[in-house]
Amino acid sequence: PAHPMVFCGLFPVSQEDIDSLEASLSKLTLNDASVSVAPDSNPALGRGWRLGFLGLLHMDVFRQRLELEYNADVILTAPSIPYRVQLHSGSIVDVTSPSVMPPDSEVAEHFEPLCRATVITPAKYLDAVAQLMLERRGSILSQSYIDSDRILLEARLPLSEIVIDLVDVLKTRSSGYASFHYEEAGWQSCQLVKLVPHLNDRPVDELTLMIPADRARQRAVVMATKLAEELPRQQFLIKVQIKAGNNKVVASSQIKPFRKDVVQKIKSGTDRTRRQKLLAAQREGKRRLRMVGNVEIPRDAFIKKS
Template sequence: MNQQNVRNFSIIAHIDHGKSTLADKLILKTGALEQRVFKDQYLDNMDLERERGITIKAQTVRLPYRSQKGDAYTFNMIDTPGHVDFSYEVSRSLAACEGVLLLIDASQGIQAQTIANVNLAMAGNLTIIPVINKVDLPSADPDMVREQLEDILQIDSTEAILASAKQGIGVEEIMEAIVERIPPPEGDPDQPLKALLFDAWYDLYKGVMILVRVVDGHLKEGMTIQMMATGHTFEVEELGAFTPVPKRIDRLSAGEVGFVIAGIKKLDETKIGDTVTEFKNNCDKPLPGYKDVKPMVFSGLYPIDGDQYENLRDALKKLRLNDASFTYEPETSAALGFGFRCGFLGLLHMEIVRERLEREYNVDLLTTAPTVVFHLKPEHGDMVVIDNPSNLKKQDRTDTILEPYLRGTIIVPDEYVGVVMNLARDRRGIQLKMEYLTPKTVMLQYALPFSEIVFDFFDHLKSSTKGYASFDYEFLDFRASDLVKLDILFNGETVDALSMIVHRDKAYYRGRELVKKLKEQIPRQMFEVAIQASIGGKVIARESVKALRKNVLAKCYGGDITRKRKLLEKQKAGKKRMKQIGKVEIPQEAFLAVLRTDVK
């Protein structure tokens, strides 16, 4: 294949701006698939993606294209996610490209995630082709979007292509722009092999399969390759590309993207971002790879059946291969037994990982309430990282707890500015910037404590602005705050999985609200259950779940009252013993109740 006729590009955009629809149209227009076997959102091959209507995993596809001048080209296209929780997938995909298609909804204009994705593309020095999508909508305003391109993103609006992916308008112009504007990949096919490993997954029959972008040299079957980070060597058994169905090919040359099957059996023998080279003729130095992603949200995952612990560990290993942005390590809970402490990029990411574990690996899970990572700075001693509130033991008055702050960017119509300001103030936000992007659209930037937005900030933002607000965030720094540990007790025993770290000003309200919610979720036992919230041993709220009472007098038809009293006393004594040794049954809903407290 002629390297000059290869084009590698990604499709980037805010959520619901039409990435997957445009990918579908490009697949059909290039003739990669026939209409009879085609289905909408073709590249979204997970059930979860189809159910939710979002892209979770970036997907690659090789497309043939013959330009209007008659030249044959090969497009290596990557469809990327739009949600902020999956920005790691976007940055990984962009490292394998020379250009991007930037989609902007003609009616909504530039949103928070649009700006974040453009910044990623610019940081990688990629060619940006702006596409104003959904021009067929009655509310479409392409002129407004052109203005925003100039004012907000500093992109020449005359280069923007008007399109409707749904109707097929402008698709031909997009493909011609890819040929003319995106440069061919650089790289020397005669140099030693140097390839970037940017995705991997586990196949039951073929072992670990890896997706690579060849930078220099070439790959062919029978070649012995080496992973530069791990040092492991393998023999290439099969090469292929997604067209979009897997297709076997003989060779991958510089600038091309494809998958490699090399008999990789162990999950820890590959690493996302590693450099693949030839064993005997290896390259001088590895590619820069990816910076290690830092999880922002932590939660405990525990198997409901203790016998499934080993299955859960294997499932986490396999999923970690396919999604390098979450972390896990074993932990033990007094309430829940053996499980894993997992780190995620956000709440949606946590939800998706949990659902994938349950669906793809058949593991029944109990998930604890999410928490963010805190830093404990004692007056004497080293800084301690706390990713689990139960690890925070008795606090000393001289200890300082630092919490993560984010720079949140909110783009909203001007009529909702007051509502957004009130919401941000309630969440201890500090305003950094306010700017009118257009006469009717405002961009607000706040420094926000992550612990305040991790639960339901996004839901409140969407509902209070009737869905018009868009939100994006990035890590800012750690700042000292007046934080305390809130413990939940059942019959005097602390349930470590329900502990949380909250701001002192909100601790009483959070504790009171939480014990109310828990009272609704805990099923009645044969003994009374006292639910308490406490701070440093001081109880600040309490609710009781009344005991179930069996009618021991059912068979007493009249007779001496002392007989009835004797039966009731016997029942009372039995319940007292049960209370001493009884374990409270805590359903999954009780842990989710932490997310649904109404405290702002």
């Protein structure tokens, strides 16, 4: 039987709707037994579920049915994929969330899922499409003409490279003409890195990601930039850092605080030390506020941006 390959979190926009959403979810999964459902919770989003789908299209259709057929107002978090780890004891564990990933000291080897991709594209876009497959850590398996103008290209690439934005980029590079289909193709050994966002040196476990090591730096920069854009400014400086599993900072950003003009009422000609004392007191106040201030993470920070 088919098993889920893409996972995401499902939460109601308002926690008051949790019961009605649960009833809608139960009815919809009766007609679609391929969806896996497990309870989940998040400090920022509240109670919800962890859902597993056969692919991105399956996930999008399920969301549309929830909204159109049941009038459900939901938040669907960015999709993630399962990984597999082999422990030193010899047992194999499937991991669908970074929170349940065993510590590195217990892991002998990591594995990521592979997919066999089939792309049909006009011949003039073949070079651009093939280059995209290689950029996404893929390998070209075969290519053949299916008529005088179209080529069928087969490639093997990691599932993690598909769930982000591969289809959108493929459509852009082929001017919308290329079609894309993929199916499961086993597992391959890989080196995984856990990326943990920190706000003012406090970890945000809800946004933690598992990512292949060769993509960690690139993804960390995107995470730091997105968080800096989404988080609202405060009266104190917010330091955004993305740390790898070894607690090494791989990307960082800052959100500057609001600034009050504390020297506005000082008359011209006043002793300069008065101005310096006021500015020093403001800096000290912001430093103390930063030590005790909490950063509230908005819901949009949990959702993948298009």
